[in-house]
Amino acid sequence: MPKLITVFEDRYSLEPISNEHRMELSSLESIWGRQNISFSVDNRVLLRKYVGFIATPSLQLQILPKLYEDAASAEDFEEEKRSSVRMLFRLLASSGFLSVKDIPEPQLIAAMNGDLLEIFIHIFIKRFLELFQKQIHRQYEDFEGNLAFIRGRILFQRQLLRNGGFKHKHYVSYQEFTEDNLLNQIIKATMISLRTLTKNEENKTSLSHALLLLEDICPIRLTESMFQRVRFNRLNEDYRPVFELAKMFYLNRQPGVHAGDERTFTFLIPLNQLFEFSLYQWLDKGLxxxxxxxxxxxxxxxxxxxxxxxxxxxxxxxxxxxxxxxxxxxxxxxxxxxxxxxxxxxxxxxxxxxxxxxxxxxxxxxxxxxxxxxxxxxxxxxxxxxxxxxxxxxxxxxxxxxxxxxxxxxxxxxxxxxxxxxxxxxxx
Known part of the structure; x- marks a missing residue:
């Protein structure tokens, strides 16, 4: 299981990284760009421009905004990490840069060891369970096919082509109000992927519980077009934040080419862009x-x-x-x-x-x-x-x-x- 490596943007890591992790980081240059990554002679890494996380089967790395320009000790490191994680979520929430309005409490940050990925998973699964217990999302889905009984309306042309003279089959079309819909299928597929990635026992338990609740939902293999097909209305609007988080996990909000790679989870955003966009939102609201x-x-x-x-x-x-x-x-x-x-x-x-x-x-x-x-x-x-x-x-x-x-x-x-x-x- 990969160890979490935490670094601060535009500052060399406090400790050297292994040669294996150095090779892994070098192989991902397409994500953050060659000019934004460098290594010192003692194998400490420096990453510029982006903050967030990247998780692969052999590497879990998070880059946080630096707050202590003068930080040098391990004590400062842990304090700065907690403060930086909380600040990052506050900026995301206040700016609207991402549809995440949940700001993790210090207790949660400590419980998740300041791990951004685990915090995102916790927010995702907690929000889903709260919604599911309040109201299961169901919607009308179109069905067309052969049944032994008549339901909806018979499609006579296709009935003749498919069934001929067989009277025990009926080719019908109808709508069913069901929880086995595309939105729930996307959420379930995301949970299955996250369960293989999380190291936190609380997250594992919550994901397993949620998947049990969704046992009647057909498993699917996610594609980008599926996210584009989801439409929101007054019946499912409450599920939009959960959907946006699932979309973030799948599309890997980052500048590289790994979108949809089920083995690579990333959330990387340009730090300066987040800062300037936050200032814009504040000024727009206030002026x-x-x-x-x-x-x-x-x-x-x-x-x-x-x-x-x-x-x-x-x-x-x-x-x-x-x-x-x-x-x-x-x-x-x-x-x-x-x-x-x-x-x-x-x-x-x-x-x-x-x-x-x-x-x-x-x-x-x-x-x-x-x-x-x-x-x-x-x-x-x-x-x-x-x-x-x-x-x-x-x-x-x-x-x-x-x-x-x-x-x-x-x-x-x-x-x-x-x-x-x-x-x-x-x-x-």
Whole structure:
């Protein structure tokens, strides 16, 4: 049974990995890209860009967002792992990046040893059992075939072709209100796959119990087209989160080519994209009104519009809706999941500042924000971390660097403070 290996994104693993695991990771370069994986001379691994997990028959690896830029000890590692797992689920829930609204309690994280895959399985099976006990999902399914008795309507043309003069058979068509439907078949097939993968005894027991409840459901071999055929209505809407988790397990939400591989379970998402999408959702919820329009990665424009080269795609743009169709961009927000502070000083990347300057020039926007997460060693640094004033003729471009504590347990309060912060620096 493979051992769980936990690493933090863009940080070398605390301990070396075995040669067998190194070979396994190297064989999966197509998933995260060669440029995003590297090994040190002592066989420690570094993975960039993605967070999540990957599980194969011989390897179980999870990559978590780093929170302690200064972490070095095993004690810090365990504490950071628990905090990081909980933060990741909070971001997924608050942003809507994935249809997972369950935020695991610290007790569950500890019981699952901070294992993302086991936590996802626990959420999946718990949600299903709660729904099944409340209401078994049934729906009308079309049936067509030979029966010894008449049910529904006789298809006379096919009756003559199939049965001829035999009077003891009837070729009929009817609808049956049954629990043996495609949605339940997909859920059962997912459970069968997960039961072979989970190492947690509680998850194994729950999966076995659920499969017993679904013993009358025909087993199927999953295909991508099956997920596309499922339709939701008021009768089965409650099952959508369970379906989305099953879909995630099967389609392997990741950038590689292993979709549908029953031997490989992956959930890998770009960390910076999750961070920026969370900021967008917060700003959209807090600012969108009759006065403001918040957009994600739009509008896109070329720096050289005539030659259509150097495409610009800001993370978040905030425009004044009162201007009508010709909406000017009032603010641009760009998210960076990295540490902007080094040796007790804010040291922004020159490329990040130049990128914001290009936005300012092309979008004619004078208020721009670079937003970073709060790392443990930086908690006492006040916002703004830095402000740069750049004169462009009669215009003054203001670039402000902010950081927000996304690891906070009270994420709602952090969202409100972030909105106030953006409004304050815009108005000033």
């Amino acid at each position: 969108s009104s009759d006065d403001w329009v918040v957009r994600y990665q739009t509008p896109q424009r070329y720096l050289d519009a005539e030659k259509e080269v150097f495409l610009l795609r800001p993370d978040i743009t905030i425009a004044c809706s009162r201007a009508g169709s010709d909406t000017p961009i009032e603010m641009i927000v760009d998210a960076k999941y990295k540490n902007p502070i080094s040796e007790e000083n804010t040291r922004l990347s020159e490329s990040d500042v130049y990128q914001m300057l290009a936005y300012a020039v092309r979008y004619q926007c004078n208020r721009l924000f670079l937003v970073y997460p709060v790392f443990r060693a930086n908690k006492y640094f006040q916002n703004p971390l830095a402000t740069y004033l750049i004169h462009n003729g009669n215009q003054e471009i203001r670039i402000s660097a902010l950081h927000i504590d996304i690891a906070s347990e009270d994420l709602d309060q952090i969202q409100k403070e972030f909105i106030k912060l953006i409004c304050h620096f815009f108005e000033s």
